[in-house]
Amino acid sequence: MKSVLVGVGQAGGKVATALAEYDDEMGFRAVRDALAINSAKADLQGLPLDTVLIGQDVVKGHGVGGDNELGAEVMQSDADEVMTELSDRIDSETEAVFVVAGLGGGTGSGGAPVLAKELKRVYDVPVYAVGILPGRDEGALYQANAGRSLKTLAREADSTILIDNDAWRESGDSVAEGMAAINERIARRIGLLLAAGEPIEDRSLGLGGECVDRDVAQSVVDTSEVINTLRTGGLAAVGYAESPASEDADDNVNVVTSTTRQALLTGTSLPDASTADAALLVAAGRPESLSRKGVERARSWVEEETGSMAVRGGDLPLATDQIASLVLLGGVERSPRIQEFMNRAAEAQAETDGRSEGERKRDAADAFQNDELDDLL
Ligand SMILES: Nc1nc2c(ncn2[C@@H]2O[C@H](COP(=O)(O)OP(=O)(O)OP(=O)(O)O)[C@@H](O)[C@H]2O)c(=O)[nH]1
Known part of the structure; x- marks a missing residue:
């Protein structure tokens, strides 16, 4: 699947890098281009990707500090610049654009849905999001940000592939070690999915220089099967x-x-x-x-x-x-993990709003009933 990746925020940039590197190592060549966008200059430095710094007038390169409304604002006001950068990368060969972001912070959480909407407004290609949910032990602000961002992203993107940061956390891992291992797992999954859409003659099919015999290698999953699976x-x-x-x-x-x-x-x-x-x-x-x-x-x-x-x-x-x-x-929105996460996010939202525990629990239960969530998506 000939894809353009856009990493938004710190997690977005790191995961987009891990994906581009995996694609390169495997010789798949499904990732045609990758771009990292952030409001924090320091988080863009050292990434082996082309970068765009947004919100410079407002936050002077220091990031939005977990404020996802500000993240959305700075992406909106610099959308022209971002879209110009992307216009050189998205061409007639592009089969999908993937917007990758951590949903718990500010820049990725607020910016990714705005960017997905802009991309859909301009291009006739599927726009998929890869959204990273914060782990349970991350603070209330992260949970509340991710709850809001997830709802918006699910509306704007053609499909949002979710990664739960708790999915593979090994006990005893430091946060940094944990993240590197998680990013590697994300890259293997999404990277193989992108390769699955590539025609056989476009892939080297080799690991360590070996090649598969092309006469035997016949049946290949094509891009339309990935797109159709995500069509819901x-x-x-x-x-x-x-x-x-x-x-x-x-x-x-x-x-x-x-x-x-x-x-x-x-x-x-x-x-x-x-x-x-x-x-x-x-x-x-x-x-x-x-x-x-x-x-x-x-x-x-x-x-x-x-x-x-x-x-x-x-x-x-x-x-x-x-x-x-x-x-x-x-179409996994009815899974128990999503319900559990949305309850956690609603409670966190109430906590950050300063409501009592009783009120919070009642609101959390009311706000995210199954059918209501279905309506949201
Ligand atoms: N899987 C994964 N998650 C990450 C990584 N870095 C940060 N996160 C998660 O992403 C969320 C925070 O988002 P960041 O990307 O750091 O924040 P940001 O979008 O840059 O926003 P600001 O820092 O507020 O400007 C948290 O839930 C982190 O757990 C990473 O390398 N991999």
Whole structure:
């Protein structure tokens, strides 16, 4: 999927960098261009991407300090400059634009929805957001910002792929170590998803210089399957797992199914996201070791597990001794994790507004009932 990445804010810049580097290392070349935008000059320095500093007149390069309304304002007032930078990068080949941001801070949280709206106004390409939810131990301001940003982003972007910062946190990790590991996991998931849309002749298909035999590597998932899976809009999640494979496809039926199970049950970017409106299973590995029967079985297992009748499946030739399963879930807004997060965000919002605990709990329960959330998305 020929993509342009735009990282907004600190997390956005770091994750866009991790994605561009993964794409480069793997030789996929799905990432055609990447740009980082921030209101904090220091956070742009050192990123190996082209950058745009916004809000200089207002915050003088010092960032918006977690104020996501100000983040939205500075993105809006500098939108012309940002869109001009992007106009050189988005061309007739571009199949999607990904706006990547941490939703808990100020610049990314406020700026990403504004940018998604501008992009949709101008370009006829899908605009997807990759939104990072704050971990549970981050403060009330982060939770409240993310709750507001998530609702706006879900409306403006064609689909918002959510990453929960608590999804893979290892106990004992420092915050910085934790982030680097999370970013690596995000890059592997989203990076493989982008590669899944690339025609075989555009990918090197090699790891460490090896090449897959093109005569065997036939069935490739194409871009339209990714787009169709995300067509329901709203919120999405992506799961991943890999396991060592035997050389012979017939021996790998169970490897494909158990790896897919792991990808969905323990490897998703949004834990507990199992009900979905649509899904796409991509099985990656050496073509001669990918079991078609295994992929079909795994696909129907995903169908049962998610309750969706729209589960697509396909394989992605890759020169690796592993079999990897990537499961993209579209339309996950009814998952318990989203409900839990929205309650947390509503409570945090009330806390920052200074209301009593009783009032806060009642408001949180009232404001984010299931059907109301459905209406929002
Ligand atoms: N996964 C991941 N999350 C990050 C990273 N850096 C920050 N975050 C999360 O992103 C949120 C904060 O957003 P930032 O991107 O730091 O803030 P910002 O958008 O630059 O906004 P301001 O600093 O207020 O101008 C928090 O919830 C952090 O946990 C990162 O490298 N990876």
